Amino acid sequence: MNPGTLYVVATPIGNLGDMSARAVQILGQVDRIAAEDTRHSLPLLRHFGVNVPLTALHEHNEREQGPRLIEALLGGESIALISDAGTPLVSDPGYRLVRGARAQGITVVPVPGPCALTAALSAAGLPTDHFIFEGFLPAKAAARRARLQILSTEVRTLAFFESSHRIEASLQDMVDAFGATREAVLARELTKTFETIRGGELEQLRAWVAAQPDQRKGEFVLLVHGAETRVVDAEVETDRVLSLLLTELPVKQAAALAARITGAGRNPTYQRALALKRDAEG
């Protein structure tokens, strides 16, 4: 028995018109569709006349369900993987399944289509020759701020996914970490009725979102222009290195290592590490 094929199929991020003809064709011909949330995907599949058995594959069952799906593929079934919206594996489940399938020599075929990340990048007018995708920032404020501090000297365009309940806090933390005047673009509800793509300086965007409750609703991609130069100044660089090391090491070790990396004095670096630690805990 020849193994079946695993198709990784992108679905719309809000606008059904973005479903590709090839996606509909593949979804209609496979033996089974692995969906992040079967109840969520059912209306979409019915809309396109797809009536194929569904299996749930989400972050909580991927460890057990992945191997079962791989067994089915090895047994000759063809399977399509979809997520709730957009491209599977882009901040969505499927990584273990795809990796496991490839390790078994199973053919994995992408069926590309909508993706909030590329949609936002394509319309933002920020440099796209090099960019980094950070996915979702940490939910806890201290971890989020530490992450942003680490990213503050990144020269490539930065891309983040964000949800409605954290957009204001994240914008504020970005103003603090990247500076009020750093250029950014907020892409909200892409492809949907209330699609809004707004560019400006970070502080302007923060104030605009804070003033308009409607602009805090829905789904967001936040793009931030990269830093102009890699090392802004010695203090910023010391903070960046310390923030990174403090996520893994005790204060004393982090400070000693940071002083060696940056060439700054040991005592001021230690005092700064204590202050950063206090801020993070406060």
Ligand code: SAM
């Ligand atoms: N795999 C999906 C993709 O390819 O777009 C992304 C899934 S991720 C779990 C969901 C996040 O993507 C949302 O919180 C939001 O940040 C972003 N997103 C999804 N749809 C969006 C849309 N229509 N407009 C803006 N952002 C969107």
